[in-house]
Structure formats: structure tokens, C-alpha cells
Amino acid sequence: MTLWQQARRSARLNPSIIREILKLTDQPGVLSMAGGLPSAETFPVQAIREACDRVLTDAPRLALQYSASEGFGPLREWVAARLGAMGLKIDVGQVLITSGSQQGLDLVGKVMVDTGAPVAVETPTYLGALQAFNPFEPIYASLAGDDDGPLPEAIAALPHDAPGTRFAYLLPNFQNPSGRVMTEARRSALVAAAQVARVPLVEDNPYGDLWFEEEPPAPLAARWPEGTVYLGSFSKVLAPGFRLGYIVAPTDLCPKLLQAKQAADLHTPGFNQRVVFEVIRNGFLDQHVPTIRARYREQRDAMAAALTRHMPVGTEWQVPKGGMFFWLRLPEGCDAMGLLPVAVAAGVAYVPGAAFYAHAPDARTLRLSYVTLSPAEIADGVALLGGVLREHLDATAEVTP
Amino acid sequence: MTLWQQARRSARLNPSIIREILKLTDQPGVLSMAGGLPSAETFPVQAIREACDRVLTDAPRLALQYSASEGFGPLREWVAARLGAMGLKIDVGQVLITSGSQQGLDLVGKVMVDTGAPVAVETPTYLGALQAFNPFEPIYASLAGDDDGPLPEAIAALPHDAPGTRFAYLLPNFQNPSGRVMTEARRSALVAAAQVARVPLVEDNPYGDLWFEEEPPAPLAARWPEGTVYLGSFSKVLAPGFRLGYIVAPTDLCPKLLQAKQAADLHTPGFNQRVVFEVIRNGFLDQHVPTIRARYREQRDAMAAALTRHMPVGTEWQVPKGGMFFWLRLPEGCDAMGLLPVAVAAGVAYVPGAAFYAHAPDARTLRLSYVTLSPAEIADGVALLGGVLREHLDATAEVTP
Numbered sequence: 083m084t085l086w087q088q089a090r091r092s093a094r095l096n097p098s099i100i101r102e103i104l105k106l107t108d109q110p111g112v113l114s115m116a117g118g119l120p121s122a123e124t125f126p127v128q129a130i131r132e133a134c135d136r137v138l139t140d141a142p143r144l145a146l147q148y149s150a151s152e153g154f155g156p157l158r159e160w161v162a163a164r165l166g167a168m169g170l171k172i173d174v175g176q177v178l179i180t181s182g183s184q185q186g187l188d189l190v191g192k193v194m195v196d197t198g199a200p201v202a203v204e205t206p207t208y209l210g211a212l213q214a215f216n217p218f219e220p221i222y223a224s225l226a227g228d229d230d231g232p233l234p235e236a237i238a239a240l241p242h243d244a245p246g247t248r249f250a251y252l253l254p255n256f257q258n259p260s261g262r263v264m265t266e267a268r269r270s271a272l273v274a275a276a277q278v279a280r281v282p283l284v285e286d287n288p289y290g291d292l293w294f295e296e297e298p299p300a301p302l303a304a305r306w307p308e309g310t311v312y313l314g315s316f317s318k319v320l321a322p323g324f325r326l327g328y329i330v331a332p333t334d335l336c337p338k339l340l341q342a343k344q345a346a347d348l349h350t351p352g353f354n355q356r357v358v359f360e361v362i363r364n365g366f367l368d369q370h371v372p373t374i375r376a377r378y379r380e381q382r383d384a385m386a387a388a389l390t391r392h393m394p395v396g397t398e399w400q401v402p403k404g405g406m407f408f409w410l411r412l413p414e415g416c417d418a419m420g421l422l423p424v425a426v427a428a429g430v431a432y433v434p435g436a437a438f439y440a441h442a443p444d445a446r447t448l449r450l451s452y453v454t455l456s457p458a459e460i461a462d463g464v465a466l467l468g469g470v471l472r473e474h475l476d477a478t479a480e481v482t483p
Numbered sequence: 484m485t486l487w488q489q490a491r492r493s494a495r496l497n498p499s500i501i502r503e504i505l506k507l508t509d510q511p512g513v514l515s516m517a518g519g520l521p522s523a524e525t526f527p528v529q530a531i532r533e534a535c536d537r538v539l540t541d542a543p544r545l546a547l548q549y550s551a552s553e554g555f556g557p558l559r560e561w562v563a564a565r566l567g568a569m570g571l572k573i574d575v576g577q578v579l580i581t582s583g584s585q586q587g588l589d590l591v592g593k594v595m596v597d598t599g600a601p602v603a604v605e606t607p608t609y610l611g612a613l614q615a616f617n618p619f620e621p622i623y624a625s626l627a628g629d630d631d632g633p634l635p636e637a638i639a640a641l642p643h644d645a646p647g648t649r650f651a652y653l654l655p656n657f658q659n660p661s662g663r664v665m666t667e668a669r670r671s672a673l674v675a676a677a678q679v680a681r682v683p684l685v686e687d688n689p690y691g692d693l694w695f696e697e698e699p700p701a702p703l704a705a706r707w708p709e710g711t712v713y714l715g716s717f718s719k720v721l722a723p724g725f726r727l728g729y730i731v732a733p734t735d736l737c738p739k740l741l742q743a744k745q746a747a748d749l750h751t752p753g754f755n756q757r758v759v760f761e762v763i764r765n766g767f768l769d770q771h772v773p774t775i776r777a778r779y780r781e782q783r784d785a786m787a788a789a790l791t792r793h794m795p796v797g798t799e800w801q802v803p804k805g806g807m808f809f810w811l812r813l814p815e816g817c818d819a820m821g822l823l824p825v826a827v828a829a830g831v832a833y834v835p836g837a838a839f840y841a842h843a844p845d846a847r848t849l850r851l852s853y854v855t856l857s858p859a860e861i862a863d864g865v866a867l868l869g870g871v872l873r874e875h876l877d878a879t880a881e882v883t884p
Contacts, residue, residue: 085681086736087647089619089649090597091597092595095593097738098552098742098745119548122545123544125543125547130547134532134536144523146723147723148520148723149724151499185748188747193490193493193496194487194489194490217746317549322548322549323549323753325582325748325749332487335487342493342618344614345589346747347726348583351725351726352724353724353755354755
């Protein structure tokens with residue numbers, strides 16, 4: 083008998099495929115469009131430095147002491163006000179500060195997911211959410227969708243008798259990995275279907291502020307507050323290194339999520355909460371986020387142009403209206419995972435799409451990030467990728483005429 | 484049918500009794516010995532300010548970006564070296580930086596505990612560990628003990644056939660809440676018993692640096708590295724507000740703990756890790772920790788003197804040799820939970836001991852922290868507590884002669 087017996091759920095914990103791929107692709111000389119890292123050029127270092135100084139001058143003992151599991155009061159109020167401006171009217175008591183929105187996913191899984199309970203996800207969906215939910219051993223239902231988001235009829239078809247679908251996990255804005263944004267009409271139809279089917283929603287919105295042409299429609303939570311848990315993050319609008327996110331939950335759920343938070347790490351670092359609050363308290367993001375949008379839009383445009391120029395016929399993509407990613411479907415006969423080593427050898431990297439599916443991965447898909455490389459590097463990287471694909475297609479065509 | 488169906492484990496999530504009590508006791512005019520907060524006077528604010536400056540000058544983009552789930556390399560190396568000096572020789576690859584050692588407990592529970600699996604704990608034990616393990620639905624075995632720690636024969640008597648006891652959770656140094664420290668002889672005997680019974684150990688050591696007279700014996704992990712997971716923390720020697728701790732695990736367990744960490748919050752804030760590393764890298768703790776010890780020793784002495792002076796006959800306690808707490812057993816007829824409102828009305832607060840038991844709480848126990856109040860306040864607070872107890876005992880004696 084082994085000395086260390088592990089829990090059954092441990093079998094559902096696995097290495098992040100993305101992190102494994104990043105080890106492969108983070109080599110000198112490789113133009114990597116694999117990572118999902120926000121551009122570090124956008125981090126407001128000077129504002130953060132001043133905020134650290136202020137916190138350590140004004141309230142050092144409070145900032146460095148244990149603090150409330152709910153989070154720092156003024157930051158929670160800021161979140162409530164921000165969401166109010168997006169049409170989601172909530173009480174500050176519904177806001178729980180988390181250690182990144184990844185922790186929000188973990189807490190939701192812990193409080194809501196039993197072994198064998200159905201959880202609905204998009205096709206494809208955010209890999210990190212699958213990782214967070216997996217140890218709680220759900221059975222996934224993959225929601226069919228189109229360019230506007232999951233189909234309402236897919237929600238309607240979910241199991242909703244006891245034990246029922248615990249929730250549908252949805253990313254309405256510039257989804258990772260697909261980049262798609264749900265239209266106003268689709269949001270209304272999805273919420274209506276979920277209300278009829280009595281399937282609650284977990285809405286994850288890390289990218290909503292990163293729109294390029296127009297602000298996305300109001301969140302799902304604004305349409306069905308008592309049926310939606312909403313997750314937000316400071317990682318994409320400020321800096322991920324603080325690990326600051328938040329959950330907004332219907333009042334009935336708040337105590338259990340809070341207790342799960344206490345059990346998980348007592349509280350999110352008070353120092354970080356106060357520093358971030360100092361940075362943002364006087365409207366800083368209203369000036370700062372547009373600069374991120376402008377930068378990412380330019381990079382998005384560079385990638386759109388390069389894809390049009392270099393991708394072989396038969397490659398499919400939509401130009402994302404925000405966020406950080408293009409999602410490509412390669413021509414028949416291309417396996418994105420199989421081609422990755424060839425691409426890396428040629429000096430370019432991406433993330434194969436297969437990891438983003440709960441079921442039946444589409445091996446022809448891949449994700450390209452445009453926020454890490456400069457427009458010139460993007461042009462070069464996409465050109466290299468196009469070359470790899472064309473060479474592969476030519477070779478395939480020769481052997482199977 | 485309720486809209487939000489919760490997981491079965493959710494029933495095992497409960498409000499922290501301590502946090503509920505703190506709400507009751509944190510009133511102006513109450514001398515509170517309830518909280519387990521390190522003295523904020525000990526936080527090295529100036530060193531932290533300089534470290535923030537340095538990190539934001541030298542490596543702002545790296546500190547504010549996503550980073551490795553394992554933790555910041557130099558900090559992991561520092562931990563490995565520190566433990567090496569304590570007799571625990573490890574490879575840096577065995578160190579996982581966590582969001583406080585509370586998260587270490589959560590990850591251990593997630594990876595190791597199945598529903599209904601036995602987990603052994605001390606009597607009493609750290610409440611936060613029970614909270615962390617509870618959602619994974621173990622069955623606790625409470626280890627009988629004496630002033631030197633749990634009894635080796637209690638380990639020997641644990642279920643060790645399949646599925647077996649997943650681990651024994653032990654706090655050898657100045658335990659929260661009892662203050663006891665395991666002797667050298669007891670450590671050896673416990674490890675020998677655990678090896679024979681094949682019960683692995685989870686060793687939690689938040690207080691080990693806070694010794695007053697002599698450094699405690701080497702950790703359990705140094706005696707049985709392949710059978711022990713070791714948890715450490717920066718909360719008591721630097722500041723809890725950074726939420727920085729670490730797990731050191733046998734090599735075989737590291738990958739699953741790391742994957743659980745990724746799923747839980749991706750990584751501990753890189754900014755915090757770098758700031759703390761900047762503070763401690765050049766031997767800062769060798770100067771700093773003795774100042775904490777001197778302060779806490781003085782407070783410990785004040786409380787010891789006040790208890791001798793003011794506690795009614797029949798009250799039992801040991802003078803702790805380190806850490807932050809006295810553990811009292813009141814005379815027969817005293818219920819610590821029932822007396823708390825009376826004590827608070829009289830202007831003094833403590834934590835009733837019942838919350839620290841997995842089974843069969845001893846209602847006569849209570850925990851007093853000596854690190855928050857000044858020696859003069861401690862004298863006043865203990866005098867008030869003594870008055871409350873004597874008044875209660877006198878009243879009881881009158882009605883039951």
C-alpha cells in the first residue's frame with residue numbers, strides 16, 4: 083500500500099497543457115503568440131509605486147495585518163459602483179474579493195459542484211475554468227453555439243430535473259479562447275432560456291473592458307441577478323501580478339462562498355487590495371483602460387491584416403471585437419497539436435485549440451494572442467505560421483492527390 | 484426545487500466561530516485577548532517600503548505579470564536554505580509557495596482527503612485546519628495527548644488498513660490553541676509510531692520561530708522527509724497581510740499539489756513574493772525575529788504573572804515556551820462559551836476552547852492571546868477575567884452548596 087493515498091479527485095488534477103506548451107515555446111528566437119499574458123508595457127508602474135507609498139504611509143499596520151475575508155470595504159464599494167454603471171445593481175455585501183478570478187472559479191466549484199453533477203460549458207471554453215471545476219468531478223455538458231455565443235436551445239436541452247445542471251459557465255465578452263462576444267439578442271435569449279430551464283449562470287468577465295469598437299451589451303447578471311454569479315478581475319485592466327478579482331453572488335449564496343474563501347486562504351492580501359484601491363479610486367481606469375484598448379486594437383489590426391495575407395485558403399477566423407485572441411480553424415488535414423513542433427522549429431508558437439474543449443476537441447483549431455508581440459513581430463509570426471501551414475498542405479496534397 | 488443547488492460538501496462549510504466571536508468582542512472598551520493577530524508594532528514597515536521601491540525599480544514588469552505557479556525561484560531557494568539550517572534537507576523543487584499556509588491546508592485537503600477518509604488531528608487542534616479540511620468531508624480521529632504532545636500510542640491505534648488514515652495533522656511548536664511544544668523524545672516517538680503505522684504526517688509550523696527560552700527541536704519532517712508534508716508561513720515573522728506561506732512535500736506529491744495550486748488561484752502574487760524576498764534576502768529575519776521574541780516574551784511574562792495572581796483556584800494552565808497563546812482550563816462549573824457574554828460585558832474577551840476540538844469539546848477551556856495587548860492591559864484584562872470567574876463560582880457555590 084502506498085504511503086500517501088490521494089483523494090479520488092486528485093486524478094482529475096492535471097498539468098496545465100498551456101503551461102506545458104509555454105515551456106516548449108518560450109525559447110529565444112520563437113515569436114510566441116501562445117501565452118495569454120497582458121502586455122507588461124501597459125502596467126502603470128508609477129501609479130502603483132505612488133499607491134504603495136501612500137498605503138505604507140497612511141495605513142501600514144492595517145494593510146499588513148490579517149483582514150476581513152470579504153475583502154477591503156472601499157474596494158468592494160468601488161466594485162459595486164462599477165457594476166452599477168454597467169447596469170448590475172448590487173449591494174456591497176454581495177461582493178467578495180478573491181485571489182484572482184481563478185479563485186472565484188474554485189470557490190464556485192467547491193460550493194456548487196458534487197461528483198457527477200452536470201455543469202454546462204461553452205464549446206470551446208476557458209481552460210482554467212475546466213481545471214478549477216475538474217477536482218469537484220462534474221460531468222460537463224458542452225453547449226453548441228455559433229458566432230454569437232451558445233445557442234439558447236442548448237440551454238433549454240440541459241438536464242434540469244434533480245439533481246439538475248448546477249450552472250452554465252458563460253463568458254459573454256471576447257471569450258478566451260474564441261474571442262467571440264455575445265450579441266444583445268443572444269444574451270436576452272440565453273437568459274430567457276436559462277430562466278425557463280432553471281439553470282443558473284456563472285458569468286466570467288475578465289475581458290469586457292477591452293472592447294475596440296463599442297462597449298459590449300450589459301452583463302447577463304444585470305438581466306437575471308438572482309440567477310447569476312458574476313466574476314470580475316483586475317488582471318487585464320491593471321496587472322495580473324496582484325492576483326485580484328471578485329465574485330458577485332446572489333445574497334443567498336454569499337455566506338457559503340465567504341466560508342469557502344475563509345477555508346481556502348483566510349483572505350486576499352490586504353496590502354494588494356489597498357494598493358489597487360489607491361490606484362483606481364479617483365477614476366484612474368477611465369484614463370488608463372483606453373490606452374490598453376488602443377494598443378491592443380492596433381495589434382489586433384496587425385494580426386487581422388497578416389492573417390488575411392498569409393493564411394492558406396480554407397482557414398477560418400472572425401476578427402475579434404475586443405479581448406486578446408484570434409481563434410483559427412485550419413483547413414482540413416491540419417492538426418494544430420501535431421503541427422506545433424514544426425511551427426516552433428520554424429520560429430513561431432500558438433496554443434492548439436484542443437485543450438479548450440470539455441468534449442470532442444476540434445483538432446483543427448488554435449488560439450493566437452496578439453497582445454504580447456509588436457505589430458511588426460505579429461506580421462512576421464503570422465507569415466511564418468502561414469508558411470508552415472502551406473508547406474504542410476502542399477506535402478499532404480502531394481501524397482494524397 | 485431551489486435554483487442554486489449546492490454541493491453536499493457545502494454543508495460542511497460554516498462561519499468561523501472565531502470571526503463571529505471577534506465581531507462580538509471587538510468593541511471599544513473591551514480588552515480583547517481573543518484574536519490571534521500578530522502585533523502590528525512588529526511589522527517592519529520601513530524595510531517593506533524600501534523593498535517595494537526596489538522591486539518596482541528593478542523588475543516591475545515581471546513582478547506585476549502572471550508568474551510561475553511554483554512560486555518565485557529565489558524565494559523558494561531561500562525557503563530551502565532556511566529549512567536546511569533546521570535540519571530538513573530538501574530540493575528547491577519540493578517548495579511550493581502558497582497564499583498563506585491556510586492555502587497549504589486547503590491544497591493538502593484537496594489532494595489527499597476523500598469523503599469519509601480518516602484524518603487524525605490533535606486534541607485540541609487549529610480551528611483553521613478543521614475549516615480547510617471539512618469541505619473534503621473527512622472523518623476525524625482525535626489524538627489523545629498530554630503536555631508534551633499527542634501520544635505515540637494514539638498514532639499506533641489509528642486505522643491504517645485500506646483506505647487508512649490519510650495523514651495526522653500535527654503542530655509541534657507552540658501549538659494554536661494549546662501553546663504546547665513537543666519534546667525531542669515525543670517527536671522521535673511519534674515519528675517512529677507513524678512509520679510503523681504507515682500514517683503520513685502533515686506538519687504545520689507557523690510559530691516555530693517564536694521561541695522564548697530555547698529553539699524547539701528539529702521538525703518532524705527532518706526525521707521522516709518522505710512521510711511528512713511541511714507547512715510554513717511568513718505571517719508570524721514578517722506580516723500576515725502579504726498572505727505568504729509555503730508547502731514542502733515529498734517529491735512524489737509535488738506535481739499534484741502544484742496542479743491543485745494552479746486550479747485554485749494560478750499562483751501567489753508575484754509582487755508580494757518579490758517584496759518579501761527583498762526584505763529577507765540579506766538575513767533581515769536574523770535581526771528582526773529576536774525583537775518579536777523579546778516583545779512576546781515580555782507579554783507572556785505579564786500574562787503568566789497576572790494569571791497566577793488573578794485566576795481562581797482550580798484553574799489550570801501551562802506557561803507557553805513560545806508562540807502567542809495561553810490555554811486555560813477553568814474550574815469545574817465554568818462554561819467558557821456561556822461566560823463569554825458576561826466577560827465581554829465586564830470588558831474582557833477570549834476565545835472559548837470548544838471550537839478547537841474535532842470531537843467532544845472541553846467546555847471549560849479557553850484561549851488567551853498575549854500578543855495584542857500591552858503588559859499593563861494584559862494585567863488589567865486578566866484581572867477582569869479573574870473577577871468574572873470568581874463571581875460566577877461564588878454565585879454557583881451559593882445555589883449548589
